[in-house]
Amino acid sequence: MDPSARDTIFENILTELDENALYVLENIHKHGPVTITGLMEITQTPRTTLNRSIKVLLDKGLIKQDGLETSTGGRPSAIFNINEDGFYTVGVELSHTNIHVVICDALMEPLWIADFPILEKSTPDEVFSRVFAALQSNLAEVVSEPRRLIGVGIGSVGPLDLKRGILLNASSFPNPSWQNLNLRSLFEDRFNVRVHIANGASAAAMCEYVRYVTHGVHSLVFFNVGVSVRAGVISSDTLLTGDGDREGSYGHLIIVPGGRPCYCGRYGCVEAYTTAPAIVRAFKHEIRKGKSSSLVDVKSLDKIQFGDICAAAKKNDGLSIEVLRDAATHMGLLMANMINVLNPQVIVLGGTVPDRFPDYFEWAVQTAEKMVYNSGQVRCQFATPSMGRNTIAAGAAAMVLLSAMKGSDPS
Numbered sequence: 001m002d003p004s005a006r007d008t009i010f011e012n013i014l015t016e017l018d019e020n021a022l023y024v025l026e027n028i029h030k031h032g033p034v035t036i037t038g039l040m041e042i043t044q045t046p047r048t049t050l051n052r053s054i055k056v057l058l059d060k061g062l063i064k065q066d067g068l069e070t071s072t073g074g075r076p077s078a079i080f081n082i083n084e085d086g087f088y089t090v091g092v093e094l095s096h097t098n099i100h101v102v103i104c105d106a107l108m109e110p111l112w113i114a115d116f117p118i119l120e121k122s123t124p125d126e127v128f129s130r131v132f133a134a135l136q137s138n139l140a141e142v143v144s145e146p147r148r149l150i151g152v153g154i155g156s157v158g159p160l161d162l163k164r165g166i167l168l169n170a171s172s173f174p175n176p177s178w179q180n181l182n183l184r185s186l187f188e189d190r191f192n193v194r195v196h197i198a199n200g201a202s203a204a205a206m207c208e209y210v211r212y213v214t215h216g217v218h219s220l221v222f223f224n225v226g227v228s229v230r231a232g233v234i235s236s237d238t239l240l241t242g243d244g245d246r247e248g249s250y251g252h253l254i255i256v257p258g259g260r261p262c263y264c265g266r267y268g269c270v271e272a273y274t275t276a277p278a279i280v281r282a283f284k285h286e287i288r289k290g291k292s293s294s295l296v297d298v299k300s301l302d303k304i305q306f307g308d309i310c311a312a313a314k315k316n317d318g319l320s321i322e323v324l325r326d327a328a329t330h331m332g333l334l335m336a337n338m339i340n341v342l343n344p345q346v347i348v349l350g351g352t353v354p355d356r357f358p359d360y361f362e363w364a365v366q367t368a369e370k371m372v373y374n375s376g377q378v379r380c381q382f383a384t385p386s387m388g389r390n391t392i393a394a395g396a397a398a399m400v401l402l403s404a405m406k407g408s409d410p411s
């Protein structure tokens, strides 16, 4: 057994259920609204066992009767669905600049959303004490009984020790004290609930998964393109984590042998072409080579930022469009490669870059569709993130919910 494994058992309203009731709850969550007959087919469980579980779930307020299904001939049968007030989760996104928090109901709808900036002077103690105070008072308002809070999920930047729930030697925080931080014990000690830690891209992938799985999607890739390229992969209903925290490694797949230098010391990585800093570098490089742009008429070259290039492209500046299109094309190549390897049903592409310049998404998709192997037979859909700014935090909350319904211990 892992020496760092915890022996604390956190009890909540779902740990009070037996295996059968938990299984029925999981299926109502996945397939609801649903009738007993529907549940019998899905779960292959006899009606008597199902009736017993349904009664327990109704008594505990975890599900509710949601009308009657009238069929010709027979008696109308009750339709069951998750009771949105039956249980709650908390989702937290830790990025280099913010802590974003949501309290979600049982249907994963955010009931409370808050954002706490991490400034140059902000130490973890200072920021977390503000987060905890706000969270505690809002939980007291939203959650009727403490046992209905089933856990906290954290989607964080890395590097992470996922087993022990620790943010390791993180760089890029505005204050150097964000190092070797035991996120799991911070939250466990304060809220006395199960805490699930994942990297942010995995959490975002999970957020999309719970939205799409009801439509028969079992394999999905989430890409976040901003300062870096991060990816979360779900294959056949399983989140791929590999060994350790590898979300950042997708950005260092080599797509142009001997290509542009990457800060990792190699050449031709995805991140040297597709990200906001890469787009700014490419723009400046082209200007220095002698190309012209309306942007340099109004702003000195060293002050030009990603947002300026997007704004200029929207006003039809030729060079700005060219560098954005080139970046999107390389992103599309990465997407085509991922489709070839993983054959996902959905690819979600989000992050600052496509957010600020939506054509980036379109161009990346066009390239992916063109470059994929056997394109006539690929049925991958492309989408933007379904919950916008809340995607990572809500996804972290969804991870808690999924593992609690399976009765398994997180991470």
Ligand SMILES: [Zn+2]
Pocket: 251, 252, 262, 263, 264, 265, 266, 269, 271
């Ligand atoms: Zn690299």
